[in-house]
Amino acid sequence: MKLPKPIQRGSSWRITVTFDKKRYSVTKDTAKECELWAAHKLLELKTGKVDIEQGIKPSYPFKELCDKYYQEHGRHMRSARTINFKLKNLDRIAPNLLNKSIYDFKPADIAEWRNKRKKEVKVSTLRNEHAIYSAVFTYAMKELFLIESNVWHSVTMPSKEKSRNQRITDEQQEQLLKALSWNGTTTPENSRQYVAWAFLFALETAMRQGEILAMRRADIRDGFVHLPMTKNGETRNVPLSKEAKRLLALLANNNDELLPIDKDVCCATWVRAKKRAGLPGINFHDSRHEAITRMVKVRKLPVEVLAKITGHKTIGILINTYYNPDAQDLVEMFNDSES
Known part of the structure; x- marks a missing residue:
């Protein structure tokens, strides 16, 4: 910005600068002093130094x-x-x-x-x-x-909503597989079928969608999947059931990437499939609820072992959020404990 010229007023000099539609002026003994003052004043105004010294902070959107x-x-x-x-x-x-x-x-x-x-x-x-x-x-x-x-x-936020307790029945599972055009026995060939594969694998392992999509062939070990990075920032080893091993054997064995789809494709494909199946209320993540509940019911896993498999650090979340037995499940377990 070009400095204005000082104006002589009798034996003194006066200079005026304009910044942000405001005028600032001063009277000095010489023209040189006016120019120095003007340069310094404009620098202060541009950097906000004056406002800061007065406790007025510059805008930060x-x-x-x-x-x-x-x-x-x-x-x-x-x-x-x-x-x-x-x-x-x-x-x-x-x-x-x-x-x-x-x-x-x-x-x-x-x-x-x-x-x-x-x-x-x-x-x-x-x-x-x-x-x-x-x-x-x-x-x-x-x-x-x-x-x-x-x-x-x-500011107080609304309390958490009641945790989902959505289960996935065998009938719903078949409806979703049909909507994804896969019978569960052939090598997946397109996005729909890879999403169907991931869904069945999630039901067997209780793994999250992102963990399944991120799997690499090098992660498959003898009897388990090693997850080098999970949601909570730690590694985890997930045991493989016979069904999980069968599903892995169906995948093509020609590269390190097991599932050639990303999260966006998986989510979009799932949303369309559940609408076709007439099951708009089923989320992919519900497979984790179902898998955990099945593990307790069928395998009778103690909670500390289950937590290691699922990666839950807080046992309360595992029990109260992801373990969703119905009344009949509780009756059967209660009667089994008496036999």
């Missing part, structure tokens, strides 16, 4: 902080795909917070967002978004030292 968080931290996390989606879609998910400076956030702003969002999505989705945006502020507090506290922590 939430969107900019989210972008920085993802590039420096979020993209390295195992949940990067979800984090990226929630941050990239701020204009739709949190339009009232998108361009708001992080220094101007108030609990009322977040509560307003929560109340509106609660009418649009499930509680689990709302809680997930709150956790991600709160993590962004924690990053600004503990890594960038921009703020002293996390305002997201001051």
